[in-house]
Amino acid sequence: MNAVEEVKSRLSIEDVVSEYVQLKRAGRNFKGLSPFTNEKTASFIVSPEKQIWKDFSSGKGGSMFDFVMEVEGVDFRGALELLARKSGIDLDDYKTTKKTGPNKEKIYELLELSAKFYQVQFSKNNKALDYVLKKRKFSKQTALTWRIGYSPNNGSALIDFAKSKGFSDQEIALAGLSTKRYGGGLQDMFRGRLMIPLQDPQGRVIGFTARLLDDNPSVAKYINTPQTVLYDKSRHIYGLHNAKEAIRKNKYVVLVEGNLDVIASHQAGVNQVVATAGTALTEPLLKNLSRFTGDIRLSFDADRAGIAATERAIPIASKVKVSLSIIDIPAGKDPDELIQKDPKLWVNIIDQNKYVLDWLIALYERRLDLKTATGKKEFSDVLLPVIKNLDDAVEKDHYLQQISDKLGVSKSALLDKYSATKKNQSAMPRRRIKIEPQKINKTQMERQRTEDNFASLVLMRKTLRNFTDIIQPEMLLNENARQLVIFLKENKDFDGGQGDKIVQNLRDYVKIESLLYEELYQGLELNELHEEASRLQARLIEMYVKTQKAKIIEELQTASDKASRDLLNQAKQYDKLLNQVKGA
Numbered sequence: 001m002n003a004v005e006e007v008k009s010r011l012s013i014e015d016v017v018s019e020y021v022q023l024k025r026a027g028r029n030f031k032g033l034s035p036f037t038n039e040k041t042a043s044f045i046v047s048p049e050k051q052i053w054k055d056f057s058s059g060k061g062g063s064m065f066d067f068v069m070e071v072e073g074v075d076f077r078g079a080l081e082l083l084a085r086k087s088g089i090d091l092d093d094y095k096t097t098k099k100t101g102p103n104k105e106k107i108y109e110l111l112e113l114s115a116k117f118y119q120v121q122f123s124k125n126n127k128a129l130d131y132v133l134k135k136r137k138f139s140k141q142t143a144l145t146w147r148i149g150y151s152p153n154n155g156s157a158l159i160d161f162a163k164s165k166g167f168s169d170q171e172i173a174l175a176g177l178s179t180k181r182y183g184g185g186l187q188d189m190f191r192g193r194l195m196i197p198l199q200d201p202q203g204r205v206i207g208f209t210a211r212l213l214d215d216n217p218s219v220a221k222y223i224n225t226p227q228t229v230l231y232d233k234s235r236h237i238y239g240l241h242n243a244k245e246a247i248r249k250n251k252y253v254v255l256v257e258g259n260l261d262v263i264a265s266h267q268a269g270v271n272q273v274v275a276t277a278g279t280a281l282t283e284p285l286l287k288n289l290s291r292f293t294g295d296i297r298l299s300f301d302a303d304r305a306g307i308a309a310t311e312r313a314i315p316i317a318s319k320v321k322v323s324l325s326i327i328d329i330p331a332g333k334d335p336d337e338l339i340q341k342d343p344k345l346w347v348n349i350i351d352q353n354k355y356v357l358d359w360l361i362a363l364y365e366r367r368l369d370l371k372t373a374t375g376k377k378e379f380s381d382v383l384l385p386v387i388k389n390l391d392d393a394v395e396k397d398h399y400l401q402q403i404s405d406k407l408g409v410s411k412s413a414l415l416d417k418y419s420a421t422k423k424n425q426s427a428m429p430r431r432r433i434k435i436e437p438q439k440i441n442k443t444q445m446e447r448q449r450t451e452d453n454f455a456s457l458v459l460m461r462k463t464l465r466n467f468t469d470i471i472q473p474e475m476l477l478n479e480n481a482r483q484l485v486i487f488l489k490e491n492k493d494f495d496g497g498q499g500d501k502i503v504q505n506l507r508d509y510v511k512i513e514s515l516l517y518e519e520l521y522q523g524l525e526l527n528e529l530h531e532e533a534s535r536l537q538a539r540l541i542e543m544y545v546k547t548q549k550a551k552i553i554e555e556l557q558t559a560s561d562k563a564s565r566d567l568l569n570q571a572k573q574y575d576k577l578l579n580q581v582k583g584a
Helices: 003-010 013-018 064-072 076-087 104-124 126-135 140-145 157-164 169-174 240-250 259-267 283-290 304-320 335-341 343-350 356-367 373-388 393-407 411-420 442-460 462-468 479-490 501-505 507-520 526-556 561-582
Strands: 024-026 029-032 044-047 052-055 149-151 178-180 186-188 193-199 205-212 222-224 253-256 273-275 295-299 323-326
Touching (some): 003 064, 003 076, 013 052, 013 064, 013 283, 044 507, 064 076, 104 169, 126 193, 140 259, 157 169, 169 178, 259 273, 304 373, 323 356, 335 343, 356 373, 356 393, 393 411, 462 479, 526 561
Parallel strands (some): 253 273
Antiparallel strands (some): 029 044, 149 193, 178 186, 193 205
16 A cells, blocks of 8 residues: 555545535535635535545545645645645655555455455354354355354464465464464464454455354453454444445444344345444544445444443534434344344334434433432533534534423523533634635636536446547547546446546546536436536537637638638538537
8 A cells, every 4th residue: 555545544535625624514425615716605515435525616626635735735745745744654654665564465365365264164163053044043145245254263273274375474463363372372363263254345354353152251252353454443344345335325324233233134134234343433433434424323232331432422423524323222132133033123223213412311311310409410410521522503502402491400500511511622723725715717617617517427327428429639628528538439338347547547537527427417317418418518519619710710810811711611610510519
């Protein structure tokens, strides 16, 4: 991984942009006022999912690096240095003259090999098979889909296997697959356990959760891969690689505590379910989920640890700008139990989610006697610090009023206590943008917008690519639009999966164009899209012809008779071209 990729893995574009622009969530994206123009209506869009931004008022767009280059007035190197400092990366570590540390690709390879090894062992172990297929009632297909395995209980089976395939002790240790024996030497990290691979959003194995099959209260039921160069517990979301499409489709995600609960839910057809490594909801984890949806529903145990984790998560969710809600499961039950009884019970309970603060208030209302001074004090002690850390002023005021009404105390008394409550984090001032908002050249802006809109349509809809037949490279001023449109003209069946070099070079522009399509054209009927493509094609040619004829008029003033005749013939050809699309 190079320095640019490492920065992208550590920072989210919405965090970078929000240091300069006030953003508000709008569905899957964020919106704000353009920092580049003096617009009054928000048309600046940030897509966490695509890690891209588009400013519809100025026509600018790109990655987080492009944004920093624009607002700070620096070149790419300057933007990289600024973002590297922000993410805690030392760029010296990425110089070609120095080693870059562990070979991550080799570790990915080792973990993939280990997952296959555990799967083979699982197929031979009756105890593991009985637990998965009979007790948990998972199908064979489910076990294959989630790559369930088993680790032999003989000390160094995995280490011996990995070494036979050419991996070193150091690589095995870096992958989190070995541990030191008492008295020296290495042994397998996981022994005699059901193995559940942990996979990144692309499906690559980055570690394992291992479940004990024997009932032994003196031994931990679950152990996980320790922190490695690939596995970060605070960021990992189990099952996201299989859930992300369902999350996008359903527009919400359910977070559960157990990996096996995720598997059970997916087997029951409820695929928008993932799990955390424990109950801690960290900011990086919520940011990762916010790229897919702003509606996050928790299904955690209502014990002390679960409630504490929920309370800590509320201000983080407010900061990340996601809606956090709670799924109340009957006492003593978990998702897997509900699913085994009747999958519809799980579906119904997911739809009965309660906004997290309303749930928290109701919980403490049941647990405390609000008629007593002690109960009122404890109630406000718990809730005021949570409310104080909310980002939204209107939401703060709403819940202060609600607590005031429930306790039967004046709002001013609450405000006094509220003001005395120490806020965990002080608000960070927005960074000053180092460029002045520009005056827009309306003619130039219209041309760029027309080119971008046309490119987005022919990119996203194959049936519209015939509109590129008449388009020539010189008709497009924007270099990115020109390359993309001409590529699509020559590759009308392109579906994004061919990995062509020209498209790889334009990957950020392609993301911008797909975002533009979602904002402007998603949901339109095909005949409407056809009419819009026809209009944009005609407008592109009209602007091109106008520009070319203006040049001809200027050249005619000093041209010879023969040159004048040639220029007039060119003008006629441009008129024919214009009539061709106007008559279409």
